[in-house]
Amino acid sequence: MFGITAYGAYIPRSRLSRTAIADANDWFDASLRGLAKGERSTCNWDEDTITMAVEAGQDCLSVLDADSVDTLYLASTTLPFLDRQNSVVVSQALNLGDRLRTMDVSASQRAATSALIAMLEAGHSDKRTAMLVASEHRRTRCGSRAEMLWGDGAAALGVGNENVIAEYLGSETYVNDFVDHYRGEDSTLDYEWEERWIRDEGYLKSVPQAASRLLEKVGVKAGDIAHFVLASDQAKTPLAVAKKLEIPAQAVVDNRIASMGVAGAAHPIVLLTAALETARPGELILLAGFGQGTDVVLFKATDQIGKRRPKTGFAGALERRRPDDNYNRFLSFNNLVERETGKRGELDKQSYLAAMYRRKDLLTAFIGGKCRECGTVQIPRDNYCVNPECGALDSQDDYPMSTIPGRVKTWTADRLTFDWNPPAYFGLVEFEGGGRLMMDFTEVEEGSIEAGVAVSLHFRIRQFDNQRGFRKYFWKATPSGQ
Template identity: 40%
Template sequence: MIGIVKYGGYVPRLRLSRRAVAEANAWYAPHLVGRAKGSRSMANWDEDSLTMAVAAARDCLGPSEERGNIRSLFLASCTLPFAERLNAGVVCEALTLDQTVEALEFGGSQRAGLSALTQAVARVRAGGGDTLVLAADSRDSRAASTQELDFGDGAAALLLGDGDVVAEYLGSGTLTVDFIDHFRAAGEDVDYAWEERWVRDEGISKLVPKAVAAALAEAQVKAEAIDHFIFPSTFQKMDQQVAARCGVRPEAVVDSLQDRIGETGTGHALLVLAHVLESAKPGALILVAQFASGAQAVIFRVTEAIRSARPAKGVSHWLAHGTEETNYTKFLSFKGRLVLERGMRGEQDRKTALSTAYRHRSAILGLVAGRCTETGKVHFPPSRLSYEQGNPRKDTQVPHQLAERKATVLSWSAEYLSFHRSPPHCYGQIDFDGGGRILMEFTDVAKGDVESGTEVEMAFRIKDIDEVRHFTRYFWKAVPVRPAAASDRPAAE
């Protein structure tokens, strides 16, 4: 049996109020008021497609000790930070995966996530071992555009394998057609979109049902038997119209979360799938479809294993722990569309020594420390010397992973003197469970969130951006632990 072994997702904490956007642009685009309902997810300044993919993967996989069975990693995105550097390789380092893992990237289409999923199924079927599928996007848009309201930021993760799966793969259907509903030329940051009615009537309505029909035929499932129908679209009620054309019952249409987080691009269908799996019943049939350069659809049957399988936090957790953001200029600044005065302290060169970054990649990207085998003390960064006062030791350290360990704040500071993209600049000394102390930055914090003794967890984030050479540097930051609410994880019946 081949299918989904584990699942997870990630949604940034900030939720931009659509009303705040509409009101800020009312002088120029008063028509936006009609779409100013709900919110959209908004990546922090130190988040991008890579950091969100890592967050979703950690939610899916759980402790790092359980990742040794992964043989391939497929990363799908249309907004990767590097045009020529293996972005998926950065993710592998952050997850401390084995160097023998094959990492591939998928892009060029909003259905790249589903394409990565079906290729993962083929890989598992051919005996290639468990494959981790990640899909993430953080898209840009022009100010006062409908896309600014419709889009959201987020990521999803699925581990595909055989054996004790939580959702069995039954079949898929693919239709490749050069139907251009939008495009983004190389070197451009913003999509150019075509007329909505044309896309809706000639594209989605005619192409998606064909892909769905092919998937139903391969899975030998009738449309009316589908229990959960997932079709993300920014067009209002488009999912219901597509379901009707495909013969799917209207009550099977799944809420696409558009009002709460927006449409998160390449990973949105898989993100909604991860959310559905949190409460799906054994035996339920799930159909996931997505439109882009044609259409693609996949079908799963939920198994009994769903009763015991849960992500580390789950999409429900991220949905429940969002915080409203009404500052539109902050959103513009985080997206790089508003240049703010930085002062002289923001003028330093941020060039990265690539040779040093390579030599210390495990410590920097994986947050791997060194534990002395003789004293048991943890040192970060790791080195050949264990600096015990009066009795130094050489070559006694072994790798000691810190990213999945809880920690507490020893001391902290919040200041406005140094340049920071989201002031105040918050940082402090962090003590890890089991040993280890690091001076780290805090992220996703508000006033009063951090005190001495506050429990924190690690988050893979952007450390700095070299705007001269267009190089993004990554490291880990501390985030206050927010306890799960009772409503975070619906129990499977």
């Protein structure tokens, strides 16, 4: 048996009220008021496609053996680097080693489903596993329909032949250069075409074409589909497509437009994780990805479906939320306004690539050291053991610490130093089992941090080097209750 073996999801905590967006923009476009229901997920200033991919990957690895992963694909249309393999950064942050195949898959809203089909068709022998991570952080024009309906998020899947939770039954692709939107090489914002035309000429023709071919090929009736995943920011379109295919209306998976928005190329995989959480053994799941044609993939839930649930999953990620009605902060975090940052924000943050490479074990993988002589854990790793009663030379083995919980020993809230979301919180973190490190804190709500508070670690943007178009990543601590 071959198919999906694990899944994970991540949705940023911040949920911007759509009413706040409409309040700021309906003076120009009154129709936005009709979309002002619910909320959309929004990245913090130090989150992007890579950091969300790491979060989703960690959730997937909570039930998947990292040592078995030999392939990692990252699917997104909003990759931070155009000429640097983003999937390598994700793989090293996840401590997947240096003997795996990595690939970035982009340029279409069906990038994730196409990558998934490639993995499924390639197959994996023995106990090896392929991992797909899909992540999206799309920028939109102020006061646009897209700003109201889109959201940020990521999801991850494990693919292999051991502990299969959803058996792969087949796939089909219909290719058609139907341009519903596009983004040229000199633009950071999408240009979209008319909604009704996209529905009638796109979804209602492309998806049934591919799905009918697949169902006929595998000998499955449309009426037997229990979960139908079709990502779209058009609320009624998935139901219309299902009706045309004669798939039961109750099988259509909610697109979660009201609670998070549509996360672009990642959204089919995000919704698939939602379907996997509720599927029962024997139920059929039909996944569709739309963009210059359609991908469709058919799965059958196995008796393992309820036994391999991730630490957070889709429901947990959706529930972990912080309401926000500050539209100006959203604009600032997404560089949609030019904000005065003050003199301290003008400092040159040049990236010293040689130094970064030499310390990539700490900076990206967050690996400390554990002394073979006395068992002392320390971070950063050094030539000598920090235990004054030991002091052994070259005695430390690699000790991954990104998933180890810690506690705040000291902390400071600084409004003098520059931070994109002041005040800047930083302090000393002590890790369970040993090791201390001065770290930045992120997503701290006032009054939520004190000495002794438990923290978890998250891979985030540390600094932007805007002069050279580079961004530096490191791990930050977040109060665990948030």
